[in-house]
Amino acid sequence: MVRPYTVTGGRTRPSDRHVIDLMSRVTVLEADAGPPGLDHAAAALLDLARRGPRPVVELAADADLPLTVVRVLLGDLAEAGLLSIDEPYRPPDGSPAADPELLREIVERLREL
DSSP, X not given: OOOHHHHTXXXXXXXXXXXXXXXXXXXXXXXXXXXXXXXXXXXXXHHHHTTSOEEHHHHHHHHTOOHHHHHHHHXXXXXXXXEEEEOOOOOTXXXXXXXXXXXXXXXXXXXXX
């Protein structure tokens, strides 16, 4: 087990060039294995992202890494040109992006847990 600050080199945030929200969509730009020298955690995230466009929160859960670490690593991978990070969809009129009924059902199911 490696401590999170070791994986990120002590950084707690990605560079300011990237806005990485929980629901930001991550898409791999290069199908190749990536440049040599990627550490294990970054290479694992890249492999997970290759399965198709996914939100940041899903990648963090699948990688079993803290969200802070995932954000830093995704920022590094985006700066290397290996993936893109798109902001989550927000309707122009400010209405919720999700169906209110669906959100209510999710809350009810969570309360059941």
